[in-house]
Amino acid sequence: MTNLKNHLLGRGVFSSSHYRKEDFLVEYRGDIITKEECERRRRLYHNALEVFLFQLLFNGRLLWVDAAREDGSLGRLINDNHINTNSKMKIINVDRKPYLCLFATKDISPGQEITYNYDVSEWPWRNKVTSDTEIQTSTSLSCAGQKTGTQKVTSDTEIQTSTSLSCAGENGGTQKVTSDTEIQTSTSLSCAGENGGTQKVTSDTGIQTSTSFSCAGDNTGTQKINVTSDTEIQTSTSLSCAGDNTGTQKICKLYVISVAVSSLDKCASCSGPYNAFKWVRVKCKIILKSSENYARRKTKTMVS
Numbered sequence: 589m590t591n592l593k594n595h596l597l598g599r600g601v602f603s604s605s606h607y608r609k610e611d612f613l614v615e616y617r618g619d620i621i622t623k624e625e626c627e628r629r630r631r632l633y634h635n636a637l638e639v640f641l642f643q644l645l646f647n648g649r650l651l652w653v654d655a656a657r658e659d660g661s662l663g664r665l666i667n668d669n670h671i672n673t674n675s676k677m678k679i680i681n682v683d684r685k686p687y688l689c690l691f692a693t694k695d696i697s698p699g700q701e702i703t704y705n706y707d708v709s710e711w712p713w714r715n716k717v718t719s720d721t722e723i724q725t726s727t728s729l730s731c732a733g734q735k736t737g738t739q740k741v742t743s744d745t746e747i748q749t750s751t752s753l754s755c756a757g758e759n760g761g762t763q764k765v766t767s768d769t770e771i772q773t774s775t776s777l778s779c780a781g782e783n784g785g786t787q788k789v790t791s792d793t794g795i796q797t798s799t800s801f802s803c804a805g806d807n808t809g810t811q812k813i814n815v816t817s818d819t820e821i822q823t824s825t826s827l828s829c830a831g832d833n834t835g836t837q838k839i840c841k842l843y844v845i846s847v848a849v850s851s852l853d854k855c856a857s858c859s860g861p862y863n864a865f866k867w868v869r870v871k872c873k874i875i876l877k878s879s880e881n882y883a884r885r886k887t888k889t890m891v892s
């Protein structure tokens with residue numbers, strides 16, 4: 589087996605001979621540590637090293653194999669593949685100690701990359717682009733004589749936003765943004781003189797809602813709603829009511845794009861590692877907007 593470099597995945601391990609299904613391939617070598625020690629190391633480690641902490645359940649006990657140290661072994665360099673993999677990690681009990689060993693799940697030819705399924709579905713590289721059916725935003729608005737609009741933004745991924753606007757003679761509006769994921773924002777808008785209004789609301793659940801709204805003389809209204817939550821979704825919607833006060837309906841297909849960014853820098857004062865950031869962006873064909881930034885930690889787990 590050899591270790592080669594790939595510009596997307598970093599290093600990887602490639603077979604240099606034939607392996608048959610169920611052959612032993614390589615050991616995932618590292619220190620066997622307890623939860624307390626794992627937590628201590630996590631605090632010390634740079635985020636990029638967390639992936640090397642392999643969690644396993646052995647004889648009813650949670651343990652970790654820490655392969656963060658560059659020790660020249662190949663097991664720690666094998667990349668994840670959750671779709672089409674050719675090997676599987678198993679816990680082998682030798683003298684009542686666990687050993688993580690990789691076995692071929694199919695015949696492997698020379699030159700093929702060895703991969704296995706890391707098992708947790710949220711590794712950042714797995715969801716760089718998710719399907720366009722994940723979020724659907726449906727918007728309807730009708731501005732009748734008195735310029736009243738109602739808007740509903742509904743997504744199939746846990747966020748429901750219901751907004752009602754009314755632009756009466758004095759161009760005042762009321763807006764409610766309600767979600768079923770702990771987000772409740774109640775705001776009111778008023779568009780005086782030039783019929784323009786801008787609003788920013790920060791809720792005590794760490795969510796920021798920024799709304800800008802303008803009602804021009806010709807009854808054209810533009811509304812933008814950015815809902816930033818720790819549930820990865822940002823919604824940006826624009827509505828327009830033409831001169832004849834007719835409502836416009838738009839169905840936006842949004843694409844969730846997330847990228848994990850881990851800094852190689854250390855803190856200047858304590859030399860400790862920084863948290864990795866995960867950037868989440870929502871993009872739609874009609875509107876491009878929004879970004880969210882949060883850190884997330886995951887480990888891979890095996891059960892013996």
Ligand SMILES: C[S@@+](CC[C@H](N)C(=O)[O-])C[C@H]1O[C@@H](n2cnc3c(N)ncnc32)[C@H](O)[C@@H]1O
Nearest residue numbers: 596597598599600639664665666667668669713
């Ligand atoms: C256990 S290491 C594997 C060896 C790693 N490629 C290296 O160069 O050290 C896991 C890291 O490899 C990368 N990786 C593994 N599988 C990947 C995949 N399918 N796509 C992109 N990156 C992957 C990620 O950066 C991950 O944090």
